[in-house]
Amino acid sequence: MAATHFKLNTGAEIPALGFGTWQSPKGETKKAVAYALSVGYTHIDCAYCYGNEDEVGEGLKEAFDSGIKREDIFVTTKLWCTYHSRVEENLDKSLKSLGLDYVDLYLMHWPVAMNPFGNDERFPKLVDGSRDLIREHSHIQTWKSMEKLLATGKVKAIGVANYSLRYLKQLLPEATTVPAVNQIENHPSLPQQEIVDFCHEKGIHVTAYSPLGSTGSPMMKEPAVIKVAENKGVTPACVLLSYHIARGNSVLSKSITPERIKANMQIVKLDEGDMKILDDYTAELTKQGKLTRYVYPAFGVDFGFPDKS
Numbered sequence: 001m002a003a004t005h006f007k008l009n010t011g012a013e014i015p016a017l018g019f020g021t022w023q024s025p026k027g028e029t030k031k032a033v034a035y036a037l038s039v040g041y042t043h044i045d046c047a048y049c050y051g052n053e054d055e056v057g058e059g060l061k062e063a064f065d066s067g068i069k070r071e072d073i074f075v076t077t078k079l080w081c082t083y084h085s086r087v088e089e090n091l092d093k094s095l096k097s098l099g100l101d102y103v104d105l106y107l108m109h110w111p112v113a114m115n116p117f118g119n120d121e122r123f124p125k126l127v128d129g130s131r132d133l134i135r136e137h138s139h140i141q142t143w144k145s146m147e148k149l150l151a152t153g154k155v156k157a158i159g160v161a162n163y164s165l166r167y168l169k170q171l172l173p174e175a176t177t178v179p180a181v182n183q184i185e186n187h188p189s190l191p192q193q194e195i196v197d198f199c200h201e202k203g204i205h206v207t208a209y210s211p212l213g214s215t216g217s218p219m220m221k222e223p224a225v226i227k228v229a230e231n232k233g234v235t236p237a238c239v240l241l242s243y244h245i246a247r248g249n250s251v252l253s254k255s256i257t258p259e260r261i262k263a264n265m266q267i268v269k270l271d272e273g274d275m276k277i278l279d280d281y282t283a284e285l286t287k288q289g290k291l292t293r294y295v296y297p298a299f300g301v302d303f304g305f306p307d308k309s
């Protein structure tokens with residue numbers, strides 16, 4: 001059987017499969033979250049910048065009212081870039097919207113600070129249309145503020161997201177607390193094996209995001225994925241989600257469609273032969289210089305990912 005949980009460096013367990021909420025629209029998010037929890041998801045991934053945490057909170061409330069216990073659900077949310085100098089304030093806003101008094105995991109969403117006093121609360125821009133960044137506020141400074149949250153009891157663990165090898169190597173020598181998690185884009189078109197290996201070596205759990213290739217699930221059409229799905233008699237989505245668990249990582253999938261939410265709970269154990277087909281596909285893309293990153297917001301920052309540097 002495939003793993004259902006992984007242990008974090010805090011000793012807590014993170015469910016291997018999580019439910020994503022990015023781009024879940026207003027009017028749909030509460031239903032999607034409540035449905036996901038009702039069919040057995042135990043891990044919900046949120047973020048302040050998704051602008052829908054109030055509806056996620058309503059979905060959580062519906063689940064708690066139905067008898068699901070808070071301690072049985074793993075909730076992650078993320079510090080947004082305009083709050084790098086006001087970390088606890090951003091956490092408090094998320095907790096209020098979510099209707100919770102703690103989250104299981106609090107992540108730095110991107111290792112770059114944006115202007116807290118700019119022309120937009122979440123996405124401030126300069127007159128030339130570029131993002132209004134505070135380049136002199138380093139991600140290490142932000143991490144030090146996040147470390148202080150542990151004593152408040154409002155977060156059970158802290159971690160990072162979108163950290164490349166370069167950024168991890170800058171952070172770790174300065175960190176008092178090793179991040180519990182690095183949440184990164186991951187799928188056979190972008191396995192980021194060097195980051196995964198480094199994180200595993202340092203006791204940092206990896207969570208894969210956009211496993212289906214994000215909006216429109218483009219990864220489901222890849223012939224290698226379809227081949228493994230046919231061999232195993234499962235769906236391409238099942239292969240794409242199971243791939244991470246076989247690599248020792250948790251995975252987040254998002255949907256607002258009830259049938260898909262339920263179908264995405266199917267995880268199977270991929271064997272060496274299945275993984276070889278997917279790894280060969282990655283090797284071929286690498287050879288052709290065709291690795292694909294689907295999520296790369298226009299910060300105008302070199303985050304140190306080799307495919308984007």
Ligand SMILES: NC(=O)C1=CN([C@@H]2O[C@H](COP(=O)(O)OP(=O)(O)OC[C@H]3O[C@@H](n4cnc5c(N)ncnc54)[C@H](OP(=O)(O)O)[C@@H]3O)[C@@H](O)[C@H]2O)C=CC1
Pocket residue numbers: 019020021022023045046109161162183184208209210211212213214215216217237252253254255256257260261263264295
């Ligand atoms: N830390 C970070 O910076 C990031 C974190 N994340 C997190 O990871 C989560 C997952 O990643 P996300 O980018 O949303 O993308 P996913 O790879 O989960 O793909 C979501 C898309 O696939 C569709 N879909 C879902 N299941 C199926 C299925 N079984 N068959 C066909 N289509 C399907 C969804 O459609 P529909 O909803 O219409 O059903 C949606 O269009 C996010 O929601 C977020 O929580 C994601 C990106 C960045």
Ligand SMILES: O=C[C@H](O)[C@@H](O)[C@@H](O)[C@H](O)C(=O)O
Pocket residue numbers: 022047049050295296297298
């Ligand atoms: O979590 C999902 C993504 O990182 C998302 O939060 C960003 O892409 C954001 O929309 C942005 O434009 O910076």
